[in-house]
Amino acid sequence: NAGVTQTPKFRILKIGQSMTLQCAQDMNHNYMYWYRQDPGMGLKLIYYSVGAGITDKGEVPNGYNVSRSTTEDFPLRLELAAPSQTSVYFCASRNPRLADGETQYFGPGTRLLVL
């Protein structure tokens, strides 16, 4: 299993540009999450999904959108990039039906710089 994969690893955007951060998992996890981590801060939840077709806002959803058309993929969309969105973005997944169901498994992250 590849686990949770994220692309790209690093991206520079100009203010106002848009982009999609990709996240995929091959563990058949139905729950998926997007976090951002700013320097010296903890991870903040942006959006989450409890299954295909179901998404909900987290703590800091403004400026982002998500979709969940399949169990495997959970892309995060930035429509109008702003310098405040400069951060490291982590995707995570879990399956509450498993013995380790409370554990979220994280991808390696995408570092985004908005100039």
Place this chain on the structure above:
Amino acid sequence: DQQVKQNSPSLSVQEGRISILNCDYTNSMFDYFLWYKKYPAEGPTFLISISSIKDKNEDGRFTVFLNKSAKHLSLHIVPSQPGDSAVYFCAARGLTGGGNKLTFGTGTQLKVEL
């Protein structure tokens, strides 16, 4: 409003000694706690967890203690090894809301010196 706090941004320990990382929380609705370890340029990896019905959980060199009355948990690493040098995040799960969302602390950078 920081519901999960890690007040020590950094900790330096000698190899072979005990490392103690602390975490405080304010929300009494948190019922499950996790510790994650993070190396530079990698995602967080799960280390150990504890349910609010327990006060201790042990896994090899790692032990987590929970004091519910004080709303405090700690991670003990014995003996500490250079490979333990990383950022450690405390996370808590709340009972309310969907998705079993986690609230993370700001992390403690542990450095284990030779």
